[in-house]
Amino acid sequence: VANAAVSTEVSPADIGQLYLELHHRLHRLVDDAMNANGLSMARAKVLCQLLDNGPMKQADIAAGLRLAARSITDTVDSLERDGLAERRPDPGDRRAWLVAITEPGRKTVRAAMIAKAKAMEQIFGSLTARQRGDFATLLRAIGDSVAPNQGEPRAR
Amino acid sequence: VANAAVSTEVSPADIGQLYLELHHRLHRLVDDAMNANGLSMARAKVLCQLLDNGPMKQADIAAGLRLAARSITDTVDSLERDGLAERRPDPGDRRAWLVAITEPGRKTVRAAMIAKAKAMEQIFGSLTARQRGDFATLLRAIGDSVAPNQGEPRAR
DNA sequence: GAAGATTGACTTATCAATCTTT
DNA sequence: AAAGATTGATAAGTCAATCTTC
Numbered sequence: 001v002a003n004a005a006v007s008t009e010v011s012p013a014d015i016g017q018l019y020l021e022l023h024h025r026l027h028r029l030v031d032d033a034m035n036a037n038g039l040s041m042a043r044a045k046v047l048c049q050l051l052d053n054g055p056m057k058q059a060d061i062a063a064g065l066r067l068a069a070r071s072i073t074d075t076v077d078s079l080e081r082d083g084l085a086e087r088r089p090d091p092g093d094r095r096a097w098l099v100a101i102t103e104p105g106r107k108t109v110r111a112a113m114i115a116k117a118k119a120m121e122q123i124f125g126s127l128t129a130r131q132r133g134d135f136a137t138l139l140r141a142i143g144d145s146v147a148p149n150q151g152e153p154r155a156r
Numbered sequence: 157v158a159n160a161a162v163s164t165e166v167s168p169a170d171i172g173q174l175y176l177e178l179h180h181r182l183h184r185l186v187d188d189a190m191n192a193n194g195l196s197m198a199r200a201k202v203l204c205q206l207l208d209n210g211p212m213k214q215a216d217i218a219a220g221l222r223l224a225a226r227s228i229t230d231t232v233d234s235l236e237r238d239g240l241a242e243r244r245p246d247p248g249d250r251r252a253w254l255v256a257i258t259e260p261g262r263k264t265v266r267a268a269m270i271a272k273a274k275a276m277e278q279i280f281g282s283l284t285a286r287q288r289g290d291f292a293t294l295l296r297a298i299g300d301s302v303a304p305n306q307g308e309p310r311a312r
Numbered sequence: 313g314a315a316g317a318t319t320g321a322c323t324t325a326t327c328a329a330t331c332t333t334t
Numbered sequence: 335a336a337a338g339a340t341t342g343a344t345a346a347g348t349c350a351a352t353c354t355t356c
Contacts, residue, residue, distance in 0.1 A: 010288045016186075016276035018295045023179060024222060025303060028326090030172075042346055059316055066180060071347055073318060078345090095316045095355045120172035126301035127294070132166045135294050138287060139174045145282035147181060184348090198324055215338055227325055229340060234323090251333045251338040 026123055033119035039112040043084070046075050047109040050085060050101040057096045084108055182279055189275035195268040199240070202231050203265040206241060206257040213252045240264055 034041050049064050050056060056064075058072045065072075076099050079085035084105035090096040101109070124132060190197050205220050206212060212220075214228045221228075232255050235241035240261035246252040257265070280288060 009285060010292045012276040012280035012283075012288070013273050015280045015283075015288055015292055015295075016272070018292055019182075020186075021222075022295050022299050025299070026175075029302060031326095040345070057316075066177075067346095068348060069317065070319085070349080074346080090316095093316080093356075097317075116172070117169050120168040123298060123302055124168035124171045127168075127171075127297060129165060131294060131297070132168070132171055134290060136166045136171055136174055138283070138291050138294070139171075139178050141283065141287070142279060143178050143181070146185060146279055187348090196323070213338075223324095224326060225339065226327080226341085230324080246338095249334075249338075253339075 029123065030116065030119045033115045034112055037112045037115040038108055042071070042075055043079055044109060044112045044116065046072070046079065046099075047084060047101055047105055048113070050099060051106065051109055055088065055098040055100040057090060057093075058099060059096070061099065079105065185279065186272065186275045189271045190268055193268045193271040194264055195240075198227070198231055199235055200265060200268045200272065202228070202235065202255075203240060203257055203261055204269070206255060207262065207265055211244065211254040211256040213246060213249075214255060215252070217255065235261065 031041055034044055039047065045065055046061055049061055053060075053064075058076060059069060061067075061076075062069045062072045076085060076087065076097075080087060083102060085099055085101050087097040087099055090098045124135075127135065187197055190200055195203065201221055202217055205217055209216075209220075214232060215225060217223075217232075218225045218228045232241060232243065232253075236243060239258060241255055241257050243253040243255055246254045280291075283291065
């Protein structure tokens with residue numbers, strides 16, 4: 001090939017391998033950090049949405065997190081069971097619920113955010129600002145090439 | 157801060173957010189590509205190991221993929237059910253099984269590898285060789301900072 | 313009919329407990 | 335006791351089917 005001289009050539013497949021292996025470790029690291037603080041990633045993501053946006057319909061939570069409605073039902077069930085969020089009837093639409101974060105939920109999510117930030121610091125903090133900028137640029141480039149039209153949930 | 161002039165400062169938390177969101181999409185893309193070819197990522201990973209290394213004890217498969225033994229039992233069950241792999245008693249250790257890929261398994265995994273390579277091409281192929289090299293460097297740097305001692309499975 | 317939510321069935325991953333063999 | 339494998343329980347995600355309401 002013309003590129004034979006490039007000793008450090010990395011194929012898309014190589015990158016994929018590296019990426020997948022690293023992700024497996026990062027995922028567990030972040031999840032463990034959250035678990036230690038009483039929330040999982042999934043539960044924290046929902047609670048964050050509620051903290052930022054106020055009471056939300058489950059369909060909107062799902063859309064915001066790009067999750068299936070099914071997953072939201074379960075997650076809200078578990079948050080409600082633990083008293084971190086509550087379902088209220090939507091006065092404007094009797095099909096829907098408005099899910100709201102509770103005061104204990106606020107407290108919990110604040111602690112979890114700190115734990116998450118610490119985990120992210122542990123993972124990405126060793127990079128220089130320059131490296132983080134480059135990494136962000138690459139992630140965005142990959143994202144764009146994979147789905148030029150990001151908004152769509154998923155083809156069915 | 158001294159870095160006030162850097163307009164594109166990206167915090168570890170920002171990177172984490174970007175990373176997690178992108179992963180959610182990449183994961184589904186790869187998984188869909190594999191599914192279309194009769195294998196999931198999880199099943200393909202195990203089958204690849206068997207293709208590369210010949211018959212293996214389940215504990216070795218688990219160690220190679222950094223998965224819990226529990227996951228291997230289930231995955232091998234499903235591969236065996238579909239005739240893609242088979243358990244044979246380990247002549248040297250009556251506690252263990254040797255898991256071997258079958259001929260249909262070989263055929264299936266070859267097709268799946270092609271599908272996976274195509275997906276990786278779709279995801280990372282738009283990057284220049286230079287960008288892929290940079291990305292690989294960053295992934296390795298992150299991996300090193302997260303777990304200097306990579307070999308360990310997981311603290312318990 | 314479409315939209316919001318729930319439910320059932322499935323996959324992939326975990327931990328903890330158990331059983332057998334080393 | 336430790337190691338290999340299985341099993342049960344749980345979590346997070348998917349799709350497909352269903353029920354109620356718009």
